[in-house]
Amino acid sequence: MYIGSHISASKGFEAMGKQALKLGANTFAFFTRNPRGGKAKEIDPADVDKLLALMEEHHFGKLVAHAPYTMNLCAAKENVRSFSMEMFQDDLKRMDYLPGNYYNFHPGSHVGQGAEQGIEMIAEALNGALFEEQTTTVLLETMAGKGSEVGRSFEELRRIIDLVDLDDKLGVCLDTCHIWDGGYDVVDHLDDVLNEFDQVIGLDRLKAIHLNDSMNPLGAHKDRHEKIGQGHLGLEAITRIINHPALKELPFILETPNDDEGYTNEIAMLRKLRKE
Ligand code: FE
Ligand code: FE
Numbered sequence: 001m002y003i004g005s006h007i008s009a010s011k012g013f014e015a016m017g018k019q020a021l022k023l024g025a026n027t028f029a030f031f032t033r034n035p036r037g038g039k040a041k042e043i044d045p046a047d048v049d050k051l052l053a054l055m056e057e058h059h060f061g062k063l064v065a066h067a068p069y070t071m072n073l074c075a076a077k078e079n080v081r082s083f084s085m086e087m088f089q090d091d092l093k094r095m096d097y098l099p100g101n102y103y104n105f106h107p108g109s110h111v112g113q114g115a116e117q118g119i120e121m122i123a124e125a126l127n128g129a130l131f132e133e134q135t136t137t138v139l140l141e142t143m144a145g146k147g148s149e150v151g152r153s154f155e156e157l158r159r160i161i162d163l164v165d166l167d168d169k170l171g172v173c174l175d176t177c178h179i180w181d182g183g184y185d186v187v188d189h190l191d192d193v194l195n196e197f198d199q200v201i202g203l204d205r206l207k208a209i210h211l212n213d214s215m216n217p218l219g220a221h222k223d224r225h226e227k228i229g230q231g232h233l234g235l236e237a238i239t240r241i242i243n244h245p246a247l248k249e250l251p252f253i254l255e256t257p258n259d260d261e262g263y264t265n266e267i268a269m270l271r272k273l274r275k276e
């Protein structure tokens with residue numbers, strides 16, 4: 001089972017791998033730069049190589065990097081869009097230091113322009129940024145539908161994918177809190193939800209899971225993550241998720257409100273709940 005949490009990137013790449021091991025993880029997520037945006041640190045290739053060696057030695061699954069929250073490829077303001085595009089292109093270049101891993105981003109917020117306009121802008125940005133030689137798969141994250149978020153339904157993600165030329169570089173990261181808040185009942189109808197995902201997007205696109213419980217009821221469109229087993233999803237539903245044949249081989253990334261000790265405990269608990 002590949003499971004991990006978000007890890008701070010402030011001490012470099014090898015440090016992230018060591019921290020993951022401390023938590024009992026064998027994958028992890030990290031922000032490619034400050035989550036609120038800004039300049040990324042210079043990459044030290046020797047440091048990256050140490051992480052790659054550590055990952056190989058400890059049989060890590062794929063990493064799921066996360067774009068900064070300030071990246072909004074469908075912002076109404078042109079300067080926000082161009083700033084977002086610069087970050088996106090720079091991140092894609094940097095990701096290739098870690099060949100073959102994942103880069104997850106929030107599709108964007110259309111800020112009143114309408115979902116369709118947002119979808120077109122996001123696809124246009126992807127068409128400008130994705131390149132043939134990249135080894136990174138870019139993941140669209142399923143969103144809770146708070147505010148004017150694009151990606152609130154499987155159909156919206158499908159529309160984006162349909163408009164992108166290099167769509168073999170695209171996948172989806174399914175956030176369990178977000179889709180629950182978005183109205184997909186993964187507690188009582190997990191199979192139906194996954195069938196719907198398969199019909200609309202295709203399960204072959206599903207590359208990673210953000211494993212979170214939710215503070216809010218089904219369809220709340222809120223996006224408040226809860227600790228595993230302590231929210232509206234509950235431990236039984238989460239146990240079914242981590243053992244589901246369509247999901248069990250994917251990297252599970254915890255984004256629950258926890259400190260290091262909390263993550264260590266959640267990872268250990270989930271490993272116990274995993275039936276091999
Ligand atoms: Fe996210
Ligand atoms: Fe998430």
Ligand code: ZN
Nearest residue numbers: 177178223225
């Ligand atoms: Zn969230």
